[in-house]
Amino acid sequence: MKNIYTFGRRPGTRNFTVKDLQELKTTGQRLTMCNPANEVEIRACVDAGIDTLTVWDRDLDMARELAPTHFMGSAMGWGQFITHDEILRHAMGQMEAGADMYFTNRSLPVVEMLAREGIPVQVHMGLVPTFSHWRGGLKAYGRTAEEATELYRMFKRYEDAGAFACEIECVAEDTLNLLNSKTSIVTISLGSGNAGDVIFLFMADICGESGDTPPKHAHVFRDLGRLHKQMYQERVEALKEFQTEVTARNFPYGPQSVSMHDGEMAKLQEALDKL
Numbered sequence: 001m002k003n004i005y006t007f008g009r010r011p012g013t014r015n016f017t018v019k020d021l022q023e024l025k026t027t028g029q030r031l032t033m034c035n036p037a038n039e040v041e042i043r044a045c046v047d048a049g050i051d052t053l054t055v056w057d058r059d060l061d062m063a064r065e066l067a068p069t070h071f072m073g074s075a076m077g078w079g080q081f082i083t084h085d086e087i088l089r090h091a092m093g094q095m096e097a098g099a100d101m102y103f104t105n106r107s108l109p110v111v112e113m114l115a116r117e118g119i120p121v122q123v124h125m126g127l128v129p130t131f132s133h134w135r136g137g138l139k140a141y142g143r144t145a146e147e148a149t150e151l152y153r154m155f156k157r158y159e160d161a162g163a164f165a166c167e168i169e170c171v172a173e174d175t176l177n178l179l180n181s182k183t184s185i186v187t188i189s190l191g192s193g194n195a196g197d198v199i200f201l202f203m204a205d206i207c208g209e210s211g212d213t214p215p216k217h218a219h220v221f222r223d224l225g226r227l228h229k230q231m232y233q234e235r236v237e238a239l240k241e242f243q244t245e246v247t248a249r250n251f252p253y254g255p256q257s258v259s260m261h262d263g264e265m266a267k268l269q270e271a272l273d274k275l
Contacts, residue, residue, distance in 0.1 A: 007095035115162025127170035191217025
């Protein structure tokens with residue numbers, strides 16, 4: 001654990017610092033990242049020993065309380081804020097609230113603006129779902145020399161803008177392996193094979209909650225989807241039984257009801273008769 005001051009000027013500790021992540025390229029250490037979205041998922045990540053977390057802004061306070069020492073990124077949606085002032089205000093607020101880096105897939109000037117204020121900025125390359133129209137749909141990237149060269153150029157543009165880390169989504173593994181050694185940016189691999197400095201996978205994919213057709217890059221380590229279906233059916237059956245028993249005037253049953261004390265009914269009837 002490293003003693004730090006947070007970006008909100010509060011003393012704290014972290015399992016990894018920005019500098020630690022930057023040094024992954026020389027140490028050869030590989031880290032994990034996941035995106036918990038509620039209390040149960042955050043606690044599970046902590047108990048499982050997941051190295052780093054990324055959360056939406058609405059979950060940051062809860063995540064920081066439950067995982068006080070984890071390196072943790074916070075994110076903005078692409079269209080969540082319009083002006084540069086709005087983005088900067090949100091980013092600085094998230095950093096003051098306990099985030100260790102800030103994700104955006106907005107333009108290079110936005111990245112440069114945030115980095116200029118000392119914010120560790122995470123960007124996004126490869127398959128960026130928001131911009132899949134420009135790529136002809138959802139498909140892997142960097143499978144040709146031309147695409148790999150363009151990725152390299154984007155690495156350099158982001159480096160010049162001050163980006164600290166980049167989620168590399170669905171890029172050819174051999175491409176990322178090569179380019180990772182040619183950039184100072186911390187690479188966060190999602191669906192890019194056994195490459196990158198940090199390996200990221202969505203909670204839903206890890207736990208088998210992505211539905212019947214999970215994305216190609218997702219590996220189901222446990223089938224919680226099956227359990228959810230079983231739980232849903234059990235829930236429906238329980239509700240049906242409740243409906244049936246109430247309709248038949250059987251429920252509430254005796255143990256769920258309250259009765260008057262012995263002798264009190266006779267007293268009540270006597271009192272009512274006098275009214």
